[in-house]
Amino acid sequence: MKNPLFYAKILLFGEYGIIENSKGLTIPYNFYQGALKFEPSEMAADSNAHLRKYAHYITEHFSNQFDTEALHRDVEAGMYFDSNIPQGYGVGSSGALVAAIYDKYALNKIEIHNDLTKEKISELKATFGLMESYFHGKSSGIDPLICYMNIPLLIQSKDDISTVGLPEASANGKGAVFLINSGEPGETAPMVQIFFEKMKKEGFRNTLKEEFIKYNNACIEYFVKGEYNPLFHNLQKLSSWAFEHFRPMIPQKLVNAWKTGIDTNTYYLKLCGSGGGGYVLGFTQDYEKAKTYLKDFNTEVIYRF
Template sequence: MTNPLFYAKILLFGEYGIIEDSQGLTLPYSFYKGALKFSSLDSEFEKKSNTHLTKYADYLLDLELPKGFELDVQKFQYEISEGLFFDSNIPQGYGVGSSGALVAAIFERYSITKYNPENISKDQLKNLKKVFGLMESYFHGRSSGIDPLICYMNLPILIENKESVDKVAIPESEEGKGAIFLIDSGMTGETGPMVQIFFEKMKTEGFRKTLKEEFIRYNNACIEAFLKKDMNPFFRNLKKLSNWAYEHFRPMIPESIFNVWKKGLDSNAYYLKLCGSGGGGYILGFTKDYEKAEKMLDGFHKEVIYRF
């Protein structure tokens, strides 16, 4: 059996906003990956994974998927009984798509109609996103389908709005002083409770208004400037976005990160934003001078994902 690898993903922009029709920009992240494999299930990890797959197969058995996107669940169940497990180093609860990679791997192996990610049309992308949303809802209660889509396509994806997504080219990473990096908050976050907090906030008119008029405007402007590699407007809007999140997404910012988030805003040395739903896991950092930011963030585990 060949084991296609499915990489983690990073949502650079669009967290929560994409629920309300903002744009989003996501990248595959090859540092973390997962693949379906067979074993005699000797280790605790393999046993646990196999048990999870058994429960997930029961869910998929009752799931009605659109025509052309059906899964051979019987084959999946048979292979689970033969020792199938998901071998992954993608951390769970870190906002980098652990369930997305699993869903992508299962679809790739068990979809009755086979697709080639390189030749997928925009319409098929839209349908795949829906299918992946249904498949991933098992893990989060509600899913846009974006995470598995990025893991499956293994390409940067521009989320144009709720309905429409497209493949996109991002500027080449180069060895400059600037960087986009991940900071480990040291704790895991759960998507469900964080999304619940967001929907509670959406019940107040003031929050809805500022989300639409400010957050979405800054978010979309960041994406536009980043894709053009126009770094001055990029950092200008990024500061506004980071400041907005500091004020309005406070419950989603892990306690360990709270003070350094403010320190970045006050010093302009770096700006932080949520990576996924927040509550824990990774936080995204952006800086024009990584050496300086690294010193200021001493004590935190960091990983550079893009240089400019």
């Protein structure tokens, strides 16, 4: 039997804000994928060694929720996670692995179907959060959730997550949402630590609540409706806010490009995941023009409008 594929994810809006109960919007990204396999390959031994440690973590924390005997048996037989999802790039490498393990070994698995209730989604998220905390120290469970469900999700709050429809993409559209590769991976834990250090200051807490969350939630509202003029008005504010307050999380190579986008109003950049490296997200109403400013970087379109 062929094991199912689990795709990468992109959090379009909500990075860091969802920790403080802002809204979030996340979509699957099928360009990258992973699956549990047994065929030997160069990466198999390394991945299998990591899975061996993870299997012990699952046994320790989920012994009555998972078929841990089967998991250990398969790991001993050489099972590994065959994935082209880059690690440390904010597109869900650990989330896809967590989703794959849950799908294969959970005893009372919550299946994905059209009438999945908010309660079931919330239950899945809680389980995934615990499963993924092995990799990041603390996890919201959002990444594995999107990798498992493989449909866009609207995060209204920590306990209110639902499926959402997006405006139809236009293959020949002038505007685009795109990824920029910073050229090096980032580490989630140190970036999250910086965020929590900032949260100790009242001034930062206030501006996060009064500005960042306001712009973030407005962006989600207008993106889902396909209202691009007010979307870009708020994106300009969101990108500028991040440039001022999230500077340590912006990959060094992209600091100037980030400011150029704001200064020229040609495109706006925002973090993709925790930052520090990996990808950043770009939004533009004229992708060809944006590329002239970003000619020194690899860009990858994920949505056209």
